[in-house]
Amino acid sequence: MATNLGLWWALFAASVKMFVRNRVALFFSLFLPLIIMLIFGVLNFEGSTTISLGIVDEAGNDASSALIEQLAEYEYLEISEGERESELQELEDGDRGFVLVIPSDYEPGVPPGDTGLVAYASTSDPSQAQVGQGLLQQAVAGAMVAAFPGSIPDTPNVTGAPVTFESVESRDLGYIDFLVPGIVGMTVMQLGLFGVAFGFVQLKRTGALRRLFATPTSPAYFLSAQVASRLVLGYVQVAILIGIGIWFGLQMFGSWLVLAVIVGLALLIFLAVGFAVAGWAKNEDQAAPVANLISLPMLFLSGVFFPRDAMPEFLRGITQYMPLTYVNEALRGVMNDGAGLIDLGPQLLGMGIWAVITFVIAVRLFKWE
């Protein structure tokens, strides 16, 4: 047993060395995601100047709807309406810049200093909040003037600001917070499909794998050492990516342990996919199109770079069941929203089902030669 363990370690160490010394594999599995992250990080898609404004209409009268209508005219306001609790939750989660509450006794004609309008502001980024407060104040005042012409003086700023602000503890999520979990998901997928499939198929084609058959050791040792080495390397890669992400301002709101569980499950899924492809294919020419066929749709439709909300409805419906979609949702859940394992139940269930499916396929398709 002790000698078997020693042998296993030797095979594990050899697997790690083989991977680290293979520049092509290293490039595609580690440097490519890093480069993509840097490029997208530099492009910085959050450069928009819109303010996400949640409105809670507690008055529900003509006056309040007229006000909302006028506010909608402002292009820099991105308005959504909802209940007080849900909107405040969105604010806490960093999905709203402000939440404006129109009180139940809101009426037209009240002087601007006495509107009772309260806007809850996120505390996460004070400098931005200041600018946002100014813009919102202007917009509300302007909207009031436009909604009830003549009822109040034309110069609301002189007589007093219509909105009082209250700050709410909340998260400020930037594009980097969205991007890094997606890149982590993509990296795990690429490691499984390209890091494993191509390396293993090459061993198969050249006959290096057959050479192992000439020894009395069961090739299962080698296979398990390969799987273990890729698991460890996957964690190392994810750690490096997240480390660099943090340097770029990435925030982590959840538990590292939950993140590790998700990454581990994701690695298992895509390692199984990789070994299924590698076990089925006779050479790289067979493996390449299949690996691309599997990875490309997920790369673009699983929400790696952009939110899936932007997708057409039917496409979103189909792609929500893809393994990488579950992985990305779970990763964002834990990193952006601090979700626990129980909150991520649906995603973990989806991943678990995929892990079983891919494992069965890998076992079925695997051929040593």
Added chain:
Amino acid sequence: MTLPSAASPAAASSARAPIIVVTDLRKRYGDLVAVDGVSFEVAEGEVFGILGPNGAGKTTTLEMIEGMRPIDEGGAVIDGVDVRRDSREVKRRIGIQLQASAFFDELTLIELLDLFGRLYGRAVEPMELLAEVELTDKAKSQVRTLSGGQKQRFSIASALVNQPRVLFLDEPTTGLDPQARRHLWALVRTLKDRGHTVVLTTHYMEEAEELCDRVAIMDGGRIIALDTPQVLIDQLVGRGFTKARVERLANLEDVFIDLTGHELREED
């Protein structure tokens, strides 16, 4: 030598205890009969050659004996171990050089030999093994940097990690230049002198004549002739064969070696 007098060297070698006994070996792939009832014995310390055109079933025969490929019918016993019963034990006792000598490209020669030693549950001295095949200067290089001849020699070093009683070499000199081939011949003779039994396949008749105590000629999955090279030649001549052109005192390869020397070239 106190060997009993015998009619032929073949009889002399089979008088020693056979270390390989192959009986009526058969392998079929669908409609194709790859190996069709092959039987032979190899004596300990012998160099045994299997010759034949491509597709004759040489490699399949070898791989069944080595425990690398399931045997359909018949059997093979190596060093007293039945391959069909315990292929793992057979692998423990033999060394195998595969036709395509591929290894994990990113590992160095030392690392690979060390790893192969572990696969046999043995601690090895990589430098000693490399010295035997004259690759000590490449010890810390990765396999992918080796030339064809160096790869073949390394492949033999890797087949020696378990100090095997029988060594199987599948086309060890295919693709090598004349110098590298001669170099490998010398290595095989050294192994024989050390008491290893060697079974090899080859397409080069001069190689078989040079190295093998006995050869089996295969065609269509069967052994069609089996004896010492000299006896086979004598038999042919006995049947009234004469060469179209009388053998000269030297051939072109002798000229080539004379002009370019015995010294080994490496294409790196």
